[in-house]
Amino acid sequence: MLGYLSFLVFFVCFAFIVVHFAIIRYDFPELEKHSELNFEKLERLAFQVKRGAKKLQDSGATPCTRSELFVKSDILKQYYFIGDIGRVSEGKLNCSLMTGRQRGLEVPDVLTNGTDQIRVKTFDAERNKVLYSNFAFVKNDLVFFTSKSFIRDLSSQNTLKNSIGSIIHSREGAVYLYFGDVDRRSFTDEIDHQNALSDYLPVRGKKLAISRCSVYVDVCLTSIDTDLGIFRASETFVLSFGSFSALFGSLLFYFFVLLRSGARGLASDIKWAIKREKIYNVYQPLFHLDNEALSGVEVLARWESRRCGQVPPDIFIPFCETQEYILDLTKVVVSKAFMELEDRLTSDTNFTVSINVSASVLTDKRFLEFLMLEVKKYEFGYDQVILELTERSSTPERSLIQSCASFHELGVKLSLDDFGTGHSNLSWLTLLNPNEVKIDKMFTQANGDQSPKGFAFEGIVSMLSGMQSARVVYEGIETEEQRARLLGKLPNALGQGWYFAKPMPISEYRLWVSNREFENKC
Ligand SMILES: Nc1nc2c(ncn2[C@@H]2O[C@@H]3COP(=O)(O)O[C@H]4[C@@H](O)[C@H](n5cnc6c(=O)[nH]c(N)nc65)O[C@@H]4COP(=O)(O)O[C@H]3[C@H]2O)c(=O)[nH]1
Structure with missing residues (x-):
């Protein structure tokens, strides 16, 4: 008070x-x-x-x-x-x-x-x-x-x-x-x-x-x-300005209280959701572009707030990063993903699960220890786990290099997410030795355009074609035309996007897999 x-x-x-x-x-x-x-x-x-x-x-x-x-x-x-x-x-x-x-x-x-x-x-x-x-x-x-x-x-x-x-x-x-x-x-x-x-x-x-x-x-x-x-003026004038200031100040105070309670509300809501594991996963499949065989899935976190309903990850993930809840959130996502995908991961050693990790999580030793314990619970390999490095703020490169080396030693794979944007750029490509590079949908969708983005896409592809060690994933393929234009550009490239499948909750994903297997058999 x-x-x-x-x-x-x-x-x-x-x-x-x-x-x-x-x-x-x-x-x-x-x-x-x-x-x-x-x-x-x-x-x-x-x-x-x-x-x-x-x-x-x-x-x-x-x-x-x-x-x-x-x-x-x-x-x-x-x-x-x-x-x-x-x-x-x-x-x-x-x-x-x-x-x-x-x-x-x-x-x-x-x-x-x-x-x-x-x-x-x-x-x-x-x-x-x-x-x-x-x-x-x-x-x-x-x-x-x-x-x-x-x-x-x-x-x-x-x-x-x-x-x-x-x-x-x-x-x-x-x-x-x-x-x-x-x-x-x-x-x-x-x-x-x-x-x-x-x-x-x-x-x-x-x-x-x-x-x-x-x-x-x-x-x-x-x-x-x-x-x-x-x-400068009369007493009445001073009095009226005094009252005006009091009113103006009270208004500012009111907005401040609103903002604070809003931020506190969001913070306590997400904390509660993480603690009670109310964060749930959706899965978006990744395909080999040449034969459209399923390669794995990307795990995407979803949160339905008690007060605001569905909150987009672009809002709650950066919020968790600033409030330092991101490690706990990632742990929930990983545990659930391993549990929900266990059957496929253990029965198909080529099947991979891609998990988004913020740089602060990747560089946190507690996450490495947690991941080791989690993988040990199941019978699949470290090489079936791909950590997609997502970044919204700068992180010291030295600690990133060290952490990536530790995960590589285990056999865990590393992917550079949203390549071409923000911090996911050339310096990470050269320093972190990634196993995979995901070209951001902004560039994928500009393929063939006579625009700066279109030219940038061509540049990225020609640069990555020389890098044998990292496979490429095109993000955000939405149409048959986009898929066709990407074919043959790079060997072993993967594709992800609404053209193939949208992100799905586990029940829907299981149904989608069984339908697909049934169709393939017939
Ligand atoms: N327009 C279009 N969009 C497509 C298409 N295919 C996939 N997407 C969307 O593109 C985003 C891909 O995820 P991302 O690049 O890792 O980008 C993710 C990732 O950076 C972050 N994120 C999501 N889950 C997690 C998480 O568990 N941990 C962390 N650290 N970040 C997460 O939030 C971002 C946004 O996730 P989403 O909203 O789920 O958005 C997803 C997905 O729904 C398409 O064909 N067209």
Whole structure:
């Protein structure tokens, strides 16, 4: 129960993180857009300040005189980002176009590092009134206040997403303006901030920052997104995403539980079937192609699951291989096959039984010991047993070579199944010294086709014709035409397929044999 609970928590957290990162995908481009738009404006403002300062200087007007006021109002008309121009000395504002001549207003927020300076607020202590809440550039004793439209424009970008804010500063780090959640004390950290992966984690207070500095004027802009991903919006928004994550996570958890119980169900079903020997065999005959005499049978496992009905071997065999039930399953198949075929195997020493073995079984010593004990129970030879090596995953070649040698020593024959596909390829042909090669039905059925498979079939046949030690079995012969085309291609070749007979349960197989014997006699 606790295990399932921790899985549920895991899936909900996982879903939360996925949703968070999905939202972040849109955060960065938005921040970049914000930064780009504001940076462009900022550069224009900086140029306007530069030009305005030059114009005032060139005019030669004495500070705070009437003639200087005229020049200033000209500048204001021309440069719409500038809202007011004043003169300061010793941290006091002496005069400006908007406030007129002053007797030294306190300017408490002036910072003096850098060529340009900051002023966030200009406060009239006498009248207890804030005169300027926008920022200013200070050039020597000149101070340029930004126009409301500049601030408004800058702020309007800010409404795109309320967690995005910008700091305007000089390269040295003097702040001209800050807003949003950004705190002036921590601003230097923000400017130096390099976004790291940990900044993207779904934890409040993580920040994304983009900094740009002008190459023409000493002004920089750092845009910061203070609430990332899932935290970018209102409480309701976070709550709805939280609920969505919980739902999404619960769904994932549900599928996980379903999958687990499905896999467990299949595993326990097959384990039960193997233990109670509910796996049964079907037998498919193999024939000499030239005279159609019966050569032996291939044993194929069948399983009827209690819950799912008939399960194809292509599903339960790989499953048994991964769950390590394959040795037990093969033992059941072998025991049953020997028992059911005993009469024929003992009365006809040429009759063979072909058993499919996975590479993991072939290389398992316990299987060799088991096979020896099983054969000893009956009176037929090891050479009547053919092990068909089937493989779906790679197995170390060294252990395969050693195991094949051990079986060969006993006299057991080895066959390479599904030759031409997957792992059953040339390297096994050269290394394992097989007694038989079964050409996969995919190639057999392409015989005579002007297709890559048809050409591959020709290649395989011509290669195997040079190998006297291994006989060939054509798998998957379904029609008379296919059989006829294979005749005479290789001496002593065998054929297997629905044209001759389909795989049959033992009772059906016995009936088929007796019918055939009866027909042959007549
Ligand atoms: N279309 C067509 N198919 C034909 C024809 N003649 C035979 N077949 C099918 O081809 C497969 C031949 O077996 P395989 O290549 O060893 O391929 C086998 C084998 O690799 C594996 N298998 C079956 N039983 C066992 C077993 O006891 N142990 C192991 N390790 N694998 C097994 O499952 C595979 C599939 O077995 P099945 O479904 O029984 O499918 C069988 C058989 O029913 C034909 O003319 N046309």
